[in-house]
Amino acid sequence: MGNGKTFRLHEAAVETTRLPHPENWYREHDIDPDRKLWFWRNVLDDAFAATGAGFHDPMNRWVFYIDSENASDQAVGGNAGVALLPQHDLLGLVGRSIFPGEANVCRWVGGLGHELGHAFELPHPAGFRRFAFDRSGGSLMALGFRNYPETFLNPEDIEQLDRSDFFVHLDLDETPGSCSQLLTNA
DSSP, X not given: OOSSEEEOOOSSSOOOOOOSSXXXXXXXXXXXXXXXXXXXXXXXXXXXXXXXXXXXXXXXXXXXXXXXXXXXXXXXXXETTEEEEOHHHHHHHTTOOSSTTOOOHHHHHHHHHHHHHHHTTOOOOTTGGGGTTOTTOOSTTTTGGGGTTSOOOOHHHHHHHHHSTTEEEOOOSSOOOOGGGTTTOO
């Protein structure tokens, strides 16, 4: 955030679990009158049961990646302390993006940052859709994730995160590496 504050990661930063349904079930199981919510609700119902997670958890913010693809009209993203990212985000992080022009791993790290911002209750900035065809994208909470790390948090986002109990001053032992080196260090 530029002020020496960040958030702590869970001791095991990445944990995996097998959910009880085949990958197509999450987008096809009719759980809600609104088809747009099927993937979101199906994945999170199973993920919450498997991990003990939940919305508005006062102790944690949760990020779930699932090796299942949502239908194009189905919701994913972040809200209320939780972020849900589908298979194409996983593929992007390992250098196998399915979207032409979005092969850079940093774009997918930026996508996580954007959805994590929503999990920390940050909104899209006013007028963010005007960046839809502008690759510069503006702030991280607009479409700046596409150009990560060449993006920024708006001052009001920094102020909101600065007030959050999740953000503290941490003495980091090392400088974080570049997202562009993720695949070369694997």
